[in-house]
Amino acid sequence: MAIALPELPYARTALEPHLSAATLEAHLAHHRACVEAVNRLLEGTGLEELPLEDVVRRARGRLFEQAAQAWNHGFYWSCLSPRGGGEPVGELAALRIRRGGGFGHSREEFNRLALGLAGSGWAWLVQRPDGSLGLTAGPGAATPLTGADVPLLACDLWEHAWWLDRHDDRARYLEAFWQVVDWKAANARLR
Structure with missing residues (x-):
């Protein structure tokens, strides 16, 4: 199963003025590169059918680095919201x-x-x-x-x-x- 780049859960301009659309674009390009690297590095490892979280837990070396970065970035997007801020609830x-x-x-x-x-x-x-x-x-x-x-x-x-x-x-x-x-x-x- 190929690892997919998750959709951003809000518009690229939604976090402005705090995080600009240009920053999100650059950030998404980095995230995309990590996902593409994971898919290349997964070939022949025996981990190809695992979900990304399990790849992170089991991989080593460059595959681990790219898989962890891909997962971390996807998680990061879910930690942000245009209606965010304030204090914990x-x-x-x-x-x-x-x-x-x-x-x-x-x-x-x-x-x-x-x-x-x-x-x-x-x-x-x-x-x-x-x-x-x-x-x-x-x-x-x-x-x-x-x-x-x-x-x-x-x-x-x-x-x-x-x-x-x-x-x-x-x-x-x-x-x-x-x-x-x-x-x-x-x-x-x-x-």
Whole structure:
């Protein structure tokens, strides 16, 4: 089964002024290249019939990198919404309060991790196996799919996600990211 490029769940201009259509176009081109690379690299591996999530969990080397990037990007699109922003809702909000420090503290910690990552990668809000929330960031194709955490929210820290709009200012990109975060989608992923 060939891995397909998922449709963007909103118009390319829907996240403006926070994320421009030009940035989404560049970002989608990168996502498309990852999907195409996965399909080429899958040939002859015995993993061809698996869904992308399982390919990520089982692959190694270049296939893993491309599959994880393809999955991470598809997940990232589902973390954003033209009606996003604000603060967490529902059970996610309750878990944040129980964690201590409230949303403002968690957002600062997330930003600290994202800004502290040297080079390209991903920052994540995850649910730990014990039900608690956690924050993590990792380089390259880092993804929670390879562990026990459930991904709730992803922030792409590769340059194609922010360079056209923010140039070398990742902090300004993070400010824009928080304006379009889809908390309802993150809440729905809780287990």
